[in-house]
Amino acid sequence: MDIDYKYNFEQLNDNISYRSGADPVIINHKVGGKNEYFLFVTISGGYWHSKDMIHWKYLTANRWPFEDMCAPAAVSVRDTLFLFQSTFESRPILYSVAPEKGIWEFYNRWTPRLPKDIGPWDPALFHDADTDKWYMYWGSSNVYPIFGSELDYSKRLAFKGQYKAMFWLNQYEHGWERFGPNHSDPFKPFTEGAWMTKHKGKYYLQYGAPGTEYNVYANGTYVSDDPLGPFTYANYNPVSYRPGGFATGAGHGNTFQDNYGNYWNTGTSWIGLNWGMERRIVMYPAGFDKDGQMFANTRFGDFPHKMTTKTWQGKGDELFTGWMLLSYKKPVTASSTLDTMAAAKITDENPRTFWAAKQNKPGETLTIDLQTEQEVKAVQINYTDYKSDIFDNDPARVYTQFKISTSKDGKKWDLASDLTQEPKRDRPCAYIELAQPVRARYVRYEHIHVASPNLAISEFRVFGNGFGKVPPTPKNFTAIRQKDTRNADLKWEKIPGVIGYNVLWGIAPDKLYQTYQFWNDDPNTFELRALNVGVPYYFAIEAFNENGVSAMSEVVWVK
Structure with a gap:
């Protein structure tokens, strides 16, 4: 959720400063x-x-x-x-x-x-x-x-x-x-x-x-x-x-x-x-x-x-909008890099890895090359509290601002979003939908302000749709229950060029309510350890890329 998560005083005595939110209750x-x-x-x-x-x-x-x-x-x-x-x-x-x-x-x-x-x-x-x-x-x-x-x-x-x-x-x-x-x-x-x-x-x-x-x-x-x-x-x-x-x-x-x-x-x-x-x-x-x-x-x-x-x-x-992830493992260039906190970490879909700039100053940039022209519809910027020293949540200085620009050729840039034109607020997981979809190969983050002494970003996520074909359905998907029936061994045939897969399962063919998402550069075998003893299950798989989602495979029954 894109809210202004507050710096957490729980670890004040340990001098650890970070935004956090947990254990939510929403009441209508x-x-x-x-x-x-x-x-x-x-x-x-x-x-x-x-x-x-x-x-x-x-x-x-x-x-x-x-x-x-x-x-x-x-x-x-x-x-x-x-x-x-x-x-x-x-x-x-x-x-x-x-x-x-x-x-x-x-x-x-x-x-x-x-x-x-x-x-x-x-x-x-x-x-x-x-x-x-x-x-x-x-x-x-x-x-x-x-x-x-x-x-x-x-x-x-x-x-x-x-x-x-x-x-x-x-x-x-x-x-x-x-x-x-x-x-x-x-x-x-x-x-x-x-x-x-x-x-x-x-x-x-x-x-x-x-x-x-x-x-x-x-x-x-x-x-x-x-x-x-x-x-x-x-x-x-x-x-x-x-x-x-x-x-x-x-x-x-x-x-x-x-x-x-x-x-x-x-x-x-x-x-x-x-x-x-x-x-x-x-x-x-x-x-x-x-x-x-x-x-x-x-x-x-x-x-x-x-x-x-x-x-x-x-x-x-x-x-689900059908807007796909366009940025996964795509090349990134940064205006500067602090130590080993490389820009490539902002497209790995891991919130525990991050890029940091040499200085927290306006004008630092991150540029993602989508490698082909895509229709960009939204971005998400996830900040990291790297060596933060903030414990007061003062809105006068605890806010985030940036600009997003797009380009077809990496030379001519068009402004797509500008948070300096909005009231100041902290958006550590800022999600921005563009006013109109934009055809672009390059997407750039331009830094304006973050209160932490370091500018650090764990993920720069770009969403939209490509102009190619959706992937085919994965072949040779199997699910085999182990002797310990809390576990099942999953296996499928990889599809070149896709981003990832969703393994779906449940207690009936029309009740595949569970999902485990995998990336295509992960192994194509997995030990699922989330099953209940004495319950038969049904499994299926689908693949996804920048263009959309495949048809679901045939459902596999596992006793």
Whole structure:
């Protein structure tokens, strides 16, 4: 998400400065008769407000907790927005009838302390509109489960009765719950980020696993007929999963409906360069199919998508613009380079590698050669906080500005976008759609301002469409289940000249809701370690290049 992520004070004592955002909660709340959106994020000193889910305005509050919020809980009930922070102490629930103005008051002085290490950390507040009952769910641990409790509205949302365990992780049967990169670490995994969604009388209690600092961070769900269970594991888990591509990780967020009734699932994407917990916010189309299966659509999830103005069909594939990545591994020239932080790193689709200029001064440039003339439609600039010294988020100096120019021949340049003509704001993941598509071979970034002492960029992404053919369907795709049925060995025949592939899978031929994106310069074999024991699966593959996406292969059944 293109918001002004705040410099994170969590590591102030270690003198590590970086922007970060994690553990998002987006609430659709009525303001002046119209439903609008509020975004709450870990350690941000405030929150964001939007009328359209595209343009977000940062707000500070008249009253805020005694320390900044981690993994906040929020819920809209009638005309009131409630807000609560993660805590192991006694902390208040806040409420607001004017959150768009930053006006909050204490709803209670809340909770007696729970036993040591129990929480409520990573809480979720849930109001069941059908019964007018209130609940809280929470948990962040590799020892304890996700907990739940009813709350007593007559006593200002105090606990009503005893809290109880809802479920534990089971990495021995659920491959995706295993810890580490690509679920490869035997360390005991973490569950966190509870969230409750009620859909057609069923209660979907969601959770994040197995760890926020890995590419496989995902959201799953258990389902029940009662808000306090017993809950049954959804055999199609994970619900939201994006282990490949640029923005990897999709866990610990929430599920909400927009003004057209469409569902969205938010999550936390991993950066992990300056600190293991350096993160960003992602949001994917989501929903429930005709059988009640919950899903989130992460296919091409970090490519440009449309913001809907109506109810979408199916799983939201229609929101994908079809604008392809034009910049992957394309040649780059820079006006200057600091040490070994070479310009080639800005087109490798890895947020943990970056280019740095010798000086942070206006006029430094990066120029990508797309190698052939393409139709350029959008760019994204992802800044890196390299040896940053900022801890105050002062908007007078913490802002980003640049210009984008295009050229057909590398000699005559046309200005395509100029952020100096907009109000100053910090856009560390700035996404810019050009006013009109431009035919160009070269795309140039011209630096104006960033507050950090170093100008460093992890990725300069260019989107649009080429004028050639879409790739053919990959051949000889196979998926073979291992003896340890949490794993499957994937293999396919590479196609020369394509950018990459999407492996799609699910529990039925028409439920291929999971996606793992690979690049063509990756190996064409992969051990997928995200499957559930005792569940048959169906797999398929597609290829993509600058021009578009191939037809999907035949579906392969794996028992």
